[in-house]
Amino acid sequence: MCTAATYRSQDFYFGRTFDYEFNYGEEVVVTPRNYSFQLRHQNALTEHYAMIGIAHMVGDYPLYYDAVNEKGLGMAGLNFAGNAVYRKPREGRDNIAQFEFIPWILGQCATVQEARTLLAHINLVDTRFSEQFPTSQLHWILADRDEAITIEAVGEGLNIYDNPVGVLTNNPPFDKQLFRLNDYSYLSPDQPVNRFSEQLQLQPYSRGMGAMGLPGDLSSASRFVRVAFTKMNSVSGTSESESVSQFFHILGSVAQTRGCCRLENGKYEITIYTSCCNADRGIYYYTTYENHQITAVDMYRENLDGEIPVHYPLVQGEHILLQNAADTTEEKL
Numbered sequence: 001m002c003t004a005a006t007y008r009s010q011d012f013y014f015g016r017t018f019d020y021e022f023n024y025g026e027e028v029v030v031t032p033r034n035y036s037f038q039l040r041h042q043n044a045l046t047e048h049y050a051m052i053g054i055a056h057m058v059g060d061y062p063l064y065y066d067a068v069n070e071k072g073l074g075m076a077g078l079n080f081a082g083n084a085v086y087r088k089p090r091e092g093r094d095n096i097a098q099f100e101f102i103p104w105i106l107g108q109c110a111t112v113q114e115a116r117t118l119l120a121h122i123n124l125v126d127t128r129f130s131e132q133f134p135t136s137q138l139h140w141i142l143a144d145r146d147e148a149i150t151i152e153a154v155g156e157g158l159n160i161y162d163n164p165v166g167v168l169t170n171n172p173p174f175d176k177q178l179f180r181l182n183d184y185s186y187l188s189p190d191q192p193v194n195r196f197s198e199q200l201q202l203q204p205y206s207r208g209m210g211a212m213g214l215p216g217d218l219s220s221a222s223r224f225v226r227v228a229f230t231k232m233n234s235v236s237g238t239s240e241s242e243s244v245s246q247f248f249h250i251l252g253s254v255a256q257t258r259g260c261c262r263l264e265n266g267k268y269e270i271t272i273y274t275s276c277c278n279a280d281r282g283i284y285y286y287t288t289y290e291n292h293q294i295t296a297v298d299m300y301r302e303n304l305d306g307e308i309p310v311h312y313p314l315v316q317g318e319h320i321l322l323q324n325a326a327d328t329t330e331e332k333l
């Protein structure tokens with residue numbers, strides 16, 4: 001399971017949790033404008049917008065899971081198992097393999113509105129990157145500071161939904177996720193008033209009772225409601241540190257702890273990384289399951305006119321500040 005979300009304070013933020021039972025050795029990758037993205041069915045993308053995100057590198061080719069480009073447009077792929085349907089290449093269309101979709105859009109579009117034009121011509125195809133990798137069954141959230149959409153390639157074609165909550169999880173399809181929010185319209189950050197019966201003296205006996213009924217389980221449908229409620233009611237200061245901190249709290253509401261989601265193979269799904277990218281400033285912040293210290297990579301500290309992606313392995317291991325250490329140098333615990 002994974003969850004993606006957008007957030008706006010002074011700047012625009014875009015991020016996700018990456019929940020899975022194993023990792024592919026993903027890294028933070030900055031792809032500069034002149035890296036030549038070789039495409040299977042189209043001409044290579046040679047000059048494009050620079051982007052930063054998390055990808056699995058195969059040689060110098062970044063297989064992006066999520067990224068933000070230099071124009072502040074963000075895109076993330078999340079599992080859509082059993083529902084994603086990709087087609088065979090077709091004459092007269094832009095035939096884009098699933099693993100090329102993020103660079104295809106982020107390389108060329110500055111806004112969601114511009115992406116809508118490209119999406120009208122696209123045919124997402126099932127061409128595999130290599131024998132080593134299965135074709136991932138994904139759906140995507142695409143967002144800028146003004147709007148978000150969800151893109152789902154299904155049996156009947158490409159569905160593009162307006163995403164007014166700026167949130168995406170996994171199954172079921174997005175229209176059903178959104179509709180289910182109707183069931184929770186009574187939830188509130190305020191204390192409830194007694195509407196049960198005038199004949200009874202009912203009173204809140206704890207803070208937070210306005211959100212009683214907010215689903216707490218780890219299913220993607222429940223995470224959708226939970227993160228939507230958390231995000232839509234979120235209040236933060238506008239500084240960078242307040243916004244980033246708040247964003248990690250929003251996604252923290254759906255974090256997966258090892259042991260709580262056991263799979264048939266006996267493994268556990270956990271939140272491998274959580275990201276928050278300041279889309280306006282090109283700074284990609286992340287934490288990992290075992291490293292709660294926020295680490296950042298700033299796209300603008302790289303040569304964005306270069307030709308080769310620059311990649312940074314995720315920093316792992318907790319960094320604990322021993323507050324009463326004998327001297328000011330960091331003492332490892």
Ligand SMILES: C[C@H](CCC(=O)NCCS(=O)(=O)O)[C@H]1CC[C@H]2[C@@H]3[C@H](O)C[C@@H]4C[C@H](O)CC[C@]4(C)[C@H]3C[C@H](O)[C@]12C
Nearest residue numbers: 001002019056063065077078079099133134135136170
């Ligand atoms: C498994 C990841 C999605 C995580 C997620 O949504 N988990 C929820 C699981 S579930 O619903 O609860 O079952 C997806 C997101 C991006 C995917 C990767 C990217 O699409 C890039 C390449 C694409 C290649 O085709 C396959 C390898 C791969 C490197 C993909 C592996 C895997 O499918 C990833 C890493």
